[in-house]
Amino acid sequence: MKWTEQHIPRQDGRVAVITGANTGLGFETAKRLAERGAAVVLAVRDTEKGELAAARIDGDVSVRELDLTSLDSVRTAAAGLRATHPRIDLLINNAGVMYTQKQTTRDGFELQFGTNHLGHFAFTGLLLDLMLPVPGSRVVTVSSTGHRIRAAIHFDDLQWERSYGRAAAYGQSKLANLMFTYELQRRLAAHGTTTAVAAHPGVSNTELIRNSPPIARGLITWLAPVITQTAAAGALPTLRAATDPSVLGGQYYGPDGLAEVRGHPRLVTSSPDSYDLAVQQRLWAVSEDLTGVRFPVGRAVAVA
Template identity: 75%
Template sequence: MSDNWTDTRIPDQSGRVAIVTGANTGLGFETARMLAERGATVVMAVRNIEKGKQAAARITGDVTVQALDLSSRDSIQSAATDLRALHPRIDLLINNAGVMYPPRQTTADGFELQFGTNHLGHFALTGLLLDRLLPVPGSRVVTVSSVGHRILADIHFDDLQWKHSYRRVAAYGQSKLANLMFTYALQRRLAPHDTTIAVAAHPGVSDTELVRNMPAALRGLFSVVAPLLTQKAEMGALPTLRAATDPAVVGGQYYGPRGLGEVRGYPKLVTSSTRSHDEAIQQRLWSVSEELTGVTFP
């Protein structure tokens, strides 16, 4: 068998329920599509219901659409209530949705948009659904991070919401570093249960709609180098799919492309920054996240 892990290696997913956030486009769409094609019951949790329905119509399999705006605590609570009512068991929660490099904006609850959506939104959603995963052997929480977790990245506890000096690249790095810290801290809490694991993945540099918020100068440069440095969304989704379905995956692992600089290529086990493994910062971030979201994990 080739060392290249492709979608043909995804085991049969019949009987499994998978929730994929941000599934109407890009990486999330490809993740949802491939899981559905392998037999999973897939819930596409999306902000725009109409776009979600259009995307679902392009997928062969058991697919439904759920309204979810990760920048709103009310929407997260409402979505979790719906999902809990419809799905007594959940096998896969794939925290994929994200925003990258927008001008400074705030969520409905006053959080900086990238930190609020990419980290706090998924933190809250996971906490509200976790008791549906815990009884299910082989269940997984997969959170999508980024190579950006290394770029200008730290958890700025003195100004988490970037009220004093907003730098969009650094703010994105903070949110993606938080995704990894959340995964590692969650795995420590899950380990005694021996049923559910937490895993992280990143897509390398994939050609998706996320780049639409790049500063104009960077967007121009990106358009020139994109053919050389990026990969299609189908490839970018493979690390997430491997983290979600490969029987050999262990809790607390991190998957990304195997090419130079982890920019592109087939998925493999990769390492994250030293900073991401700082347990004291992880615990402080966890406590702050519970306080800000009002969600306490079971």
């Protein structure tokens, strides 16, 4: 079966919070969920752009300010959501930056690791207790095929203070997204209501490439008709991970085409490194220490 947007079930009565939803993959995800009846919250850094995006979506759509580069903003956004939404059915950790020059977040974290992983780690932890009582609730985190490229969790230099490579730093952040998903799912298993799932969009034609080196950006733009798909198509793996009733916790969805570059969403596998339990658990502990956020779920259940 080729899974398409037509397979998205009705979402009436469900609340979906989507980070980075004013453009690209996040916007397309929000649009489809709202069309199916979900109450959608666009959690975005620029609320003016968020309001413009919300105006282009038919349905119940609201905007919440969220700057993932600031833990203060993450805490404020989570507190605001807690005040207005007694339950959350879908949390889609979509926002991200890619191939940025060396920069740090407001809290001193390397920008890609701080935004893509630590910001979402903290945001999820601060909202998870609103999801645990909700049957069928899901945390969906968007990773990338970039998690395979020069990717490792560099515990000896997580913030790239000694040396910096934009592709390797991006790979680390996307690998962290997957490891976070797998560890979170094991911790959720004992609760039996909420699940954690990951997805990746293949190579989609979005604004995410804007920080790539000029030569790479030009090459991608030139080859776009062959090697990329639209943002609407790139959002489908996320939408399947979020809504397909057959999805199981701990799964990973991506395009079914050659090298998972484009195509219809299907179940895929991540790199061997991503399944390293010891590294997952160490990353979790380090992420708790760095963000100061503790999750309302205990240690993962033992795996035989």
